[in-house]
């Protein structure tokens with residue numbers, strides 16, 4: 001048996017534990033949080049092609065259908081975009097954050113570039129108009145072979161170089177437990193060690209945080225998408241609390257100034273998230289400064 005055939009069998013074997021296998025290996029039922037009230041039947045996304053060449057930008061189409069198989073025609077903006085697509089290698093070493101373009105009829109077009117042969121997962125994050133936020137895990141293959149999920153070692157210290165900045169994640173170790181609101185605060189310093197206070201809004205907030213749990217087969221349940229809370233942020237439902245976690249801006253105007261300055265130190269951006277269970281998590285924090293996006297990545301144990 002060829003290595004490639006074996007890899008395909010391994011992938012299919014891994015998929016068997018997951019619902020919605022009947023929809024094909026590249027389609028997973030979108031997963032909702034327990035207890036969330038659904039206003040529409042759940043939708044699902046598929047991707048074509050799911051087999052790509054490594055190291056080469058290639059166009060893909062993502063097709064979103066409702067529970068009855070009809071195209072979802074209308075989407076609402078979330079954080080300034082109709083769809084966020086987070087692409088990771090299955091070992092969570094590669095990360096890309098893309099914004100597919102809606103081309104109508106439930107279809108989004110995006111150009112992906114998978115750097116090396118192996119297996120990847122793309123998390124499509126979108127909000128059907130009048131519905132609830134959805135995450136679909138789309139499985140992609142570049143060349144042949146799977147990307148083994150090797151155990152990741154938690155980072156210590158939690159300081160990362162990102163461009164010419166240093167981004168340090170501060171965790172209150174006593175508060176990291178599954179199922180509990182966990183504050184995640186990033187301190188951003190320039191090359192001289194001074195706090196960076198001139199971050200620019202990125203996707204309508206002072207930062208963007210993606211959290212993914214390491215898993216032999218990644219599913220939508222392993223994905224947490226977090227943004228700092230918008231200024232004067234509206235209240236969110238229980239499901240939104242889980243998917244789009246709250247954070248505080250480092251700079252706020254007018255009446256909020258005093259309250260904000262008590263909460264946030266200069267050069268810091270805070271998020272809150274709820275880790276759904278114990279495990280090893282990868283975090284990618286993104287900020288914008290001088291028109292450039294910087295990404296700092298971390299591994300933590302919960």
Ligand SMILES: [Cu+2]
Nearest residue numbers: 081084085097
């Ligand atoms: Cu995005």
